[in-house]
Amino acid sequence: MNTIVVSVSGLSKKFGPFWANRNISLEIENGSIHAIVGENGAGKSTLTKMIYGLLQPTSGSIAVRGKPVRFNSPRQAIAEGIGMVHQHFMLVPELSVTENIMLGDERGHLFAPLTKRDASEEIRTIADAHSLSVDPDALVSELSVGEEQRVEILKLLYRNADILILDEPTAVLTPLETEQLFATLKSLQKEGKTVILITHKLDEVLSVSDRVSVMRRGEIIASKPTGNVSKADLARLMVGRNVLLRVEHPEEKPGRPVLEVSNLSMTDRKGVQRLNNLSFEIRAGEVYGIAGVEGNGQSELLAILWGIADRQSVVDGSVMLEGRPIKGLHADKIAAMGVSHIPEDRLRHAVVPDFTIAENLIFGRHREKKFARHAGFNIPAVQRYTRTVTSEYMIRYDEKSDIPLASLSGGNQQKIVLAREISRPGLKLLLLAQPTRGVDIGAIEMIHRRIIEARDKGIAILLVSAELDELVSLSTRIGCVYKGSVRREFTAKEVRRGRSSEKEFKKKIGLSIT
């Protein structure tokens, strides 16, 4: 077991003046599951891309099974038995599973008939051996995300890869699919394959890997056997300071109902029912968590609440904000009633990258009286507000120049959205979609604290999240949605009890959403 299969020494990669990787030395044992963790931009992807031949190192060397290599393209890496599953799958939706797997490795001469049946058989055998259940004859366009990922893994196995690199494989999976994936990885390991797992989810690292390397700012900070580290250790290594993984959760004091959704149904323009008699209410000063696998009506619910639902869809039922109906109103009217919305894809839906920071900080709030003067803006008022908010949220930028938002880091752009929406005057209801998706651990702590702060100010919060961790630690009550309706609701008491025996509670939620 203890032979080294991949060894990297003194590896560096420079993009312009920026060191994406700096002097990295790392040894990966044969037959191990080796996790590489780090915050966004720590250099995990750069490192693996160099091992896979997608990027060429500026300096340093890589050796595979003791043999020094220098890959100019992934093709050479594949020949050495290295395979990679990217975060975004590289599949042709119009082709079948077998065709996708054979693509680029047809094993025949040019113009020779394809031996698809043999390939199908082989794929079936590999799939059965590692519980990668997928129908080889199905079209890729008909598969779920989890199945697509299995196809990607099968692609590597079909090419006899024995070093598998997986880039954030669980980001798109349901809890159940994640468990299945880990079972597959364990079974591959038994067969002597090596797995390099890139992730930022620490629980996963602890549950599946043998060894973990932590990266920060392009360097490897530590490389340890997983058995010797705790979650808190890893977080501290990643961020460089102590991190509170679980936000403090003082007891909530729910007040009057703010949002009442009753018997909400929605059929989209294609005639597919997206919401089915969905009902729930949120009181002032509580966080209502919505758990569910993506595509069970969460985005449609948010679209209706925010007044941006497709006007050609049919919506029944009622949505009341403090007793006033808001269904069918436009977003600007809803916002003016004291509602904020932080959409899931903030960089695409909540900011204009070409606008300046100040322009973005008033984006969506630009109709407020305090920013207006005649037909234009009250520039001093906007500047004052910008200064207050950026200092409160520790968003650092050069105040003198009107730089566009796009020049800020992703984390700071996220903060701009959060700051703008939480500081909306007269805020009563906050709609949050995946508030910490793509956010670093250090920033998650801050965002969670702000959410609890907002809650304690008496704001009603709707939290839609795919992270059970986040739901359990923030929610007062949790509604589990499945196929467009709330299948099960956990009361405040149940959630509080659940927080003390988290594993079981998450399992219970997991059962209600699949």
Place this chain on the structure above:
Amino acid sequence: MRAGMFKIVIPLLAVATSLAISAFLIAAAGRDPLLIYQKMFTMTFGSEYGTGQIVFRSTSLVLAGLAVAIPFRLKLFNIGGEGQMLAGAFSAALAGALLPPQTPPLVAVSFCTLSAVTAGASVALLSGWLKVRFGINEVISTIMLNFIVQACVGFLLAGSLSVPSTAHTHEIIPSAQIPPFSTVLGIWQKSPANFSTLFALAACFGLWFLVFKTVPGYEMRASGLHPEAAGYAGINTNSHIMKAMGIGGAMAGLAAANLVLGYKHYYESGLTDGIGFMGIAVALLAFAHPIWIIGSAVLFGFLQYGGLSVNAYVPKDIFLMVQAVTILMILILTKSFFRN
């Protein structure tokens, strides 16, 4: 800031390149480029009449440029400047001819201008509506509307609305005419430059203020830069599409004030031809900025009239090429600078 610098460097570089190319062409035509440039300059900015000609031509081009630039802020490509301007010119001429002769000048000019602006805006709004309601690409609908307007005007002109056995309408009443600078201020003698230039300048500054300093302008820019995000921010992007198209069409229509009310005093077949298309070039060179458009229009006005003035020595088509090369250079340079 770097992007801002490129926006100044690129047009200058483009103009310089195309002038270099034209120098080569002039030499190929057997003339000394420097001599031709010198002649061109003395006969344009060097003379009162020439300056007036450039002012007059630039005025139409500024408005044609605005007709493209404002919709362009919303990523809409208004190719319909031709049709919108034609509609404006024809209705201004009709209105001016139909008014009772004793109408006071202020009323007459306002009424004719308003009818031109309304006609231009209506044509453009039709394209905007097709876009908002049915999702029809504005490039196609504006081009089609160009044909439709042309055909309608041709039909009306061939019918009862022209002076018999000519291709122009009846002359507008004297009080609807916008006076030339030469009679009032005594400058730019005999040239067609008239007070409607002030309309064009006012439009530039007004639209600059609207786009960059007001709340609707802020919403408009957001809708153009990032329509999805604008929708989330509660901005009605469709209404801004309509507004931008309407303003664009109105500007094209306003050019009629310069051509009909200030210069010809009637509509004549072919009066507006080509100016609307030229507006696309003017707007591109100025990166659709309402104030930079003035500079861009003056450059094109200069090349147009300058080319004419040296037509006796070298074919004026060379300067048509210069204009086209400038635009191509702008596109090439923008792409190569902003790709990395």
